[in-house]
Structure formats: structure tokens, C-alpha cells
Amino acid sequence: MNSTRRITSTAAIAATVLLAGGLAGCSGGDDAGEGGGDGGGLEDSYTVATDTSFVPFEFQEEEGGEYVGFDIDIINEIADRVGFEIELETTNFDGIIPGMQTGTFDIAIAGMTITEERREAVDFTSPYYKSGLRIGVPADDDTITSIDDLEGKTIATRLGSTSANYIEENIEGATPNTYEQLDQAYLAVEGDGADAVLYDAPNVEYYILTAGEGKLKTVGELIEAQDYGIAVGKGNEELVTAMNESLAEMIDDGTYTEIFKEWFGEEPEWLDDLAASQD
Numbered sequence: 372m373n374s375t376r377r378i379t380s381t382a383a384i385a386a387t388v389l390l391a392g393g394l395a396g397c398s399g400g401d402d403a404g405e406g407g408g409d410g411g412g413l414e415d416s417y418t419v420a421t422d423t424s425f426v427p428f429e430f431q432e433e434e435g436g437e438y439v440g441f442d443i444d445i446i447n448e449i450a451d452r453v454g455f456e457i458e459l460e461t462t463n464f465d466g467i468i469p470g471m472q473t474g475t476f477d478i479a480i481a482g483m484t485i486t487e488e489r490r491e492a493v494d495f496t497s498p499y500y501k502s503g504l505r506i507g508v509p510a511d512d513d514t515i516t517s518i519d520d521l522e523g524k525t526i527a528t529r530l531g532s533t534s535a536n537y538i539e540e541n542i543e544g545a546t547p548n549t550y551e552q553l554d555q556a557y558l559a560v561e562g563d564g565a566d567a568v569l570y571d572a573p574n575v576e577y578y579i580l581t582a583g584e585g586k587l588k589t590v591g592e593l594i595e596a597q598d599y600g601i602a603v604g605k606g607n608e609e610l611v612t613a614m615n616e617s618l619a620e621m622i623d624d625g626t627y628t629e630i631f632k633e634w635f636g637e638e639p640e641w642l643d644d645l646a647a648s649q650d
């Protein structure tokens with residue numbers, strides 16, 4: 372399903388799930404946008420791709436169908452500061468990079484892990500979120516307690532994700548069941564379709580606090596530290612630089628933490644690490 376929506380970069384967004392209410396920390400945009408020169412220059416407006424469903428980074432509000440989430444607030448704040456309008460497009464996660472390669476999307480924010488393989492297709496900003504993978508199992512399961520217990524098991528995850536790669540490369544004899552929508556993966560584990568789910572820690576944790584409450588639980592340690600970056604089509608170095616400046620600024624001035632608290636209810640414990648990994 373594809374839907375296109377125009378949002379203004381100053382739109383205040385209300386969270387409806389769990390951490391309800393509140394306005395995103397929108398501080399006024401200071402225009403850093405001076406085009407010209409090499410590296411593509413800066414435009415007034417960019418097409419920004421995001422995924423259809425990745426709580427609490429991007430998802431559709433039940434009422435009104437507006438796309439909301441941590442990623443949406445972060446990209447709006449960056450757009451304000453750099454000085455561009457956003458044309459938001461939603462698509463399945465595995466369609467994002469192909470769409471950037473053909474130039475359909477200029478920018479993508481979708482909890483996307485920075486990987487060397489993806490760097491061949493797109494550029495990334497500095498990290499904007501420190502993540503990792505987590506195992507989820509049915510709440511009443513006590514046979515799987517760590518990653519070692521996943522050997523030979525059927526593991527649900529999302530098509531085209533770093534978790535799907537992880538299962539193939541690191542878990543012996545495991546069968547990855549990959550779905551276009553992660554909701555389907557969670558449903559598979561809740562039914563008989565898979566023994567466990569492996570996916571991004573913040574998503575698994577948030578799901579268990581909300582729709583998956585009482586159905587799933589997490590087990591084991593955080594697996595494989597990952598950084599999320601905002602992807603930018605190749606050949607737009609100036610845009611990447613401008614976005615990196617804004618990101619570093621909002622981490623320094625507390626806006627990043629404000630937005631984070633809206634969605635995760637607490638301050639990021641890895642804020643210093645994140646600040647140190649800015650360009």
C-alpha cells in the first residue's frame with residue numbers, strides 16, 4: 372500500500388499510543404540553506420520516504436491516519452533547521468533503498484541501520500539512534516532463553532532487514548520467515564508460524580508494551596549494536612552536511628532529548644555515545 376502525504380515541517384504531532392499527547396519540540400528553523408557549489412546544492416523541498424509501520428518510529432495514528440513517530444519528529448526538526456519542506460511518502464521498508472536508487476525518494480528515515488552494504492547504494496547522515504536486535508518469544512515459552520536456543524528454529528522477521536541477514540549469517544540451521552509487514556511476523560510467533568521473532572530492540576520492546584502485551588516477552592541480551600542513520604541519495608553531500616549540522620545542534624541543545632522522551636518516556640542512556648558519533 373502506498374500513500375502520499377504532504378506534511379509541513381512545523382506540524383506539531385500528538386502521540387496516541389502509550390506516551391500519549393504532547394507536542395514535538397519544534398524550535399524555530401534557522402535557515403542554514405545556501406545552495407550552489409559541488410555536492411548537489413540544497414533544494415526547497417525533498418521527497419522523504421518512510422516505512423508504513425515501525426512503532427514507535429513511524430506509524431499511522433488510528434484516528435485520522437496521520438503518520439507520526441520519533442522518526443517523523445526528527446526529520447521535521449531537521450527540515451526546519453536546514454530550511455526545506457518535506458513531501459512524505461510511505462512504502463514497504465524493502466522498497467526504500469531501490470526507490471532511492473531510482474531517484475523516487477531523496478531522503479529516507481525509517482529506523483534504517485547504517486551498513487557498509489547499504490553505503491554502496493545510499494549515503495547516510497551521522498547516527499541518530501543507537502539500536503540493536505532483540506529476541507521475542509511467546510509469553511508462556513520457557514524453552515528459548517538466549518540466542519543459542521534459536522539454532523534450528525523458525526524465526527520470524529522483516530524482509531530486507533538487518534535481522535533477516537543476521538539469522539542467515541549467524542544462527543545455525545535456523546529458518547528465517549520474512550514478512551513484508553512486521554505485524555505479520557508478530558502474529559506468526561503468537562500463533563504457530565514461528566518459534567521466535569528477531570528484530571530491532573526498540574520495536575520489539577514497544578510492541579510488547581502495547582499491542583503485544585501479555586502475548587510476547589523478550590529474552591536474552593541485546594544482540595549486535597547498530598546505528599540508525601538517515602539515508603540520502605548519492606551525490607547530495609551538501610544536504611548530508613547540512614543535516615549533520617542540524618542533528619549535532621539538536622543533540623547539543625536538548626531538542627533531541629525532548630523528542631526522545633516523547634516517544635520512549637525517558638532520556639536515552641546512550642546520549643553521550645550518540646553525541647560522540649556526530650561528524
Ligand code: ARG
Pocket residue numbers: 422423424425464481482483484485529531532533534571
Ligand atoms: N534497522 C533494521 C534495518 O535497517 C530494521 C529497520 C526496519 N525499519 C522499518 N521502518 N521497518 O534493516
